[in-house]
Amino acid sequence: MDTSARISVLQRVPLFAGLPAEALGRIAGTALEVRVAKNDSPFRQGDPATHGHVVGWGRIRLDQATADGQNVVLRYMGPGDMLGTVAVLRGIPYPATAVAVEDSLLLAWSAPRLSELFNAYPALALNAIRLVGTRLEELQQRLQEVATQRVERRIAGTLLRLVRQGGRRGEQGIEIPFSMSRQDLAELTATTLHTVSRTLSAWEQQGIISARRSSHLVILQPHRLVAIAEEA
Amino acid sequence: MDTSARISVLQRVPLFAGLPAEALGRIAGTALEVRVAKNDSPFRQGDPATHGHVVGWGRIRLDQATADGQNVVLRYMGPGDMLGTVAVLRGIPYPATAVAVEDSLLLAWSAPRLSELFNAYPALALNAIRLVGTRLEELQQRLQEVATQRVERRIAGTLLRLVRQGGRRGEQGIEIPFSMSRQDLAELTATTLHTVSRTLSAWEQQGIISARRSSHLVILQPHRLVAIAEEA
């Protein structure tokens, strides 16, 4: 990818919003390109945080392992999302493992580069605060869901969130364009894969979704999912 | 409170760590003092975010209301903690309601003042990112707890976190020095007040805690609580 291609990518990244063109050029110039094959990890929980990243294309899952070996899916990240950057700025190890759910390209900046950039362009720091604030709000939302809603409603809400973050219009409905096991969805929803499986099966019976094993999840009747997500 | 008193408060505030003395002076000079009586709210969820705050002394509870009227306690904030600031920087309404659980003093800066300060002292933005990062991590931790642990363990973990955030050594054990109803604890732990009550009663029976109605919670045998919080 040449610099001008990178710049056109960076223009759509919220972290770099509002920066002058020359800044984007400099930022693009110092970026490393990291290609990550499906199921590979650009970094793992506990590794020293050496680089801040932005997703160029592809899809990344952020996993957090519990002390006792359990796993929680924190989030899926798509093009334009920033990851690992806060850990670098805080000087702590990565708090989660990143896993590519499809072949992806990350742009990365080393810790010293990142410091230079943040010093040179104070707007970067403000953008970063806004982004982290958004993530914080999203987590509060999820905590609230897990605390107050029953499983079926949570799964519906989670699917709708995934759609918002990276859904695509398909022939028959809205598609979630990356593969995600029942286990992943369970860890994202705070339940078990069994319950997820049962729930999706029921919805498939009712024609709300199409969730054949191999293919990606397709939401055939979004309004019914919304109804489930909002029911008292 | 005069300026020098304010400065001595601000010196211990993480948001202002590493700033030169003259900066603290200027920051202290532009601060508003907001006194909040017990059970009063300096701001409410949905209000336009006009001011960023720092707790001078006292204790603030952050509540978030669900669309359907339920309530979740996001966090307790003590001296030195920053609140409402991210909402100001993001230009969105306050996402939660702040309630003083005891008489408190907040220092506040209006949105324009805050912008000036962040522009004048870039270190502020980096500090803010670190703080928000810490909050993010804490929320991830809680999400993980709610997702994977049973109620008793969560309550133990929550009490221990409260101790870490503001515990005091007392005669008989470690004390949580502010009042907190069973309902509050339930909303903090993602359970019902009934279950909290039963659990605390059981622990009182076993001599792990002392939780008389009127007095504050005292942890008599922290190690046993730790054991519960860590049990498989």
Place this chain on the structure above:
DNA sequence: ACGGCGATTTGCGTAGGCTCAAATCCAGGG
């Protein structure tokens, strides 16, 4: 095309924690 194996589905039993309900307690006001 075939075989192996992880992913998914589904059944069955149950326990943890919620709901509903009632008794009891106690802080604060008059």
Place this chain on the structure above:
DNA sequence: CCCTGGATTTGAGCCTACGCAAATCGCCGT
């Protein structure tokens, strides 16, 4: 000092969602 209302405790029953287990599916590599 007594009264009152909200907070807390405690009981009983039930239901959701989990745990365990077995069957089935279908992707992937050979």
